[in-house]
Amino acid sequence: MPIDACFVEVVIDNSKFILAGVSVALAVAAFTFLKMRRLSSKAKIGLIYAHLFGLFFPISLFTTNAACGFLCLPCFESPLGLAVLAVPSALLFSTVAGFVVIPLYFLYSGRSVEVKGTAITSFISRHSKTLGIRPPRVYAVKNPRPFAFSFRSFRSAIVISIGMMDILRRKELEAVILHELAHVKSRASVLKLSASLMRFSPFWILKSFHRELDIEEAAADKYVQIVQGTYKYLKGAKIKVNEYYGNER
Amino acid sequence: MVMIEKIRLHKKGYESVLSPQESAILGVLWNSREARVRDIYRILRKRNKIALTSVAVCLDRLYKKGMVMRQAETGPGGVHYIYSPLKSKADLDRSIVENIVDKIIYNFGESAVSYFNERFSKSRRAKRRGI
Numbered sequence: 467m468p469i470d471a472c473f474v475e476v477v478i479d480n481s482k483f484i485l486a487g488v489s490v491a492l493a494v495a496a497f498t499f500l501k502m503r504r505l506s507s508k509a510k511i512g513l514i515y516a517h518l519f520g521l522f523f524p525i526s527l528f529t530t531n532a533a534c535g536f537l538c539l540p541c542f543e544s545p546l547g548l549a550v551l552a553v554p555s556a557l558l559f560s561t562v563a564g565f566v567v568i569p570l571y572f573l574y575s576g577r578s579v580e581v582k583g584t585a586i587t588s589f590i591s592r593h594s595k596t597l598g599i600r601p602p603r604v605y606a607v608k609n610p611r612p613f614a615f616s617f618r619s620f621r622s623a624i625v626i627s628i629g630m631m632d633i634l635r636r637k638e639l640e641a642v643i644l645h646e647l648a649h650v651k652s653r654a655s656v657l658k659l660s661a662s663l664m665r666f667s668p669f670w671i672l673k674s675f676h677r678e679l680d681i682e683e684a685a686a687d688k689y690v691q692i693v694q695g696t697y698k699y700l701k702g703a704k705i706k707v708n709e710y711y712g713n714e715r
Numbered sequence: 716m717v718m719i720e721k722i723r724l725h726k727k728g729y730e731s732v733l734s735p736q737e738s739a740i741l742g743v744l745w746n747s748r749e750a751r752v753r754d755i756y757r758i759l760r761k762r763n764k765i766a767l768t769s770v771a772v773c774l775d776r777l778y779k780k781g782m783v784m785r786q787a788e789t790g791p792g793g794v795h796y797i798y799s800p801l802k803s804k805a806d807l808d809r810s811i812v813e814n815i816v817d818k819i820i821y822n823f824g825e826s827a828v829s830y831f832n833e834r835f836s837k838s839r840r841a842k843r844r845g846i
């Protein structure tokens with residue numbers, strides 16, 4: 467009986483629809499800005515999050531609303547209080563979606579090309595076999611700054627910027643690829659990507675994330691050392707990458 | 716559009732608008748038409764002390780200044796940028812002058828225009844007198 471009464475109250479409240487409308491407008495605005503060129507990748511990632519958040523917020527608003535109504539809690543009485551309650555779950559949703567959406571954005575926005583039939587690809591298939599994993603796809607991102615990461619969403623992939631391939635020698639590039647392959651093998655590379663994305667969300671304060679990350683990184687580096695018999699090339703690659711960002715300043 | 720951020724009046728030639736490294740790189744590109752980061756590094760290394768990574772950074776700056784273009788090309792060792800000059804030397808000179816003069820007129824308006832008029836009528840008169 468009181469449950470029914472609560473539910474009726476919940477459904478007919480207009481202010482929630484206004485909040486949801488504003489949120490969707492935010493999502494649309496973020497999406498529109500995203501199409502502008504000359505944005506830094508940081509700005510783009512921020513906008514992707516704003517977009518995702520704008521989309522998820524109404525959903526979590528209404529689910530929180532329903533939950534409050536269902537439990538007959540007073541939280542639905544003030545739309546503002548409800549909004550505050552809905553924010554954490556919307557952030558969580560958008561962060562999780564970001565893991566999937568952001569790599570896909572890199573791959574399908576025309577800013578990357580799949581690398582096929584090169585020495586790199588045969589190197590990868592050879593070492594994937596040794597590791598007992600399905601060889602990941604390799605993508606070259608059209609970006610002059612050196613970076614590389616790997617992820618698994620539908621299928622695992624290693625993403626390397628052209629800037630990275632431009633400055634590394636063959637052995638150094640192989641070291642980077644082996645490092646990423648070790649990530650693919652351990653499946654935790656999602657963690658790394660997400661950690662860098664976490665900067666954009668309040669979850670950044672969860673420091674335990676970093677410690678796990680360090681262990682994962684050390685393991686990937688160790689794998690490179692085992693295969694190449696030396697840290698030399700990996701170290702060389704890291705020095706060059708740091709040097710690049712140092713020169714940029 | 717060529718973008719000039721600052722002019723160093725005490726420097727000569729391209730070094731007044733570009734860093735010494737950037738102008739050296741541009742020189743290499745005019746000679747070889749197109750080159751990868753590594754090719755330019757190999758040529759410059761013989762003359763100056765320069766790091767491969769600063770060649771890469773400078774090329775990106777030149778790209779952002781609208782002075783070079785780049786294309787991604789897949790080779791046996793992966794994908795690389797092939798850089799080439801966006802303008803001939805003469806065209807670039809003209810764009811730089813245009814850029815600087817436009818900015819002076821924008822910032823100093825009347826005074827700049829009246830000075831240019833004076834300066835050019837003087838040089839026209841000098842030309843007529845055959846000096």
Ligand SMILES: [Zn+2]
Pocket residue numbers: 645649658683686
């Ligand atoms: Zn790593």
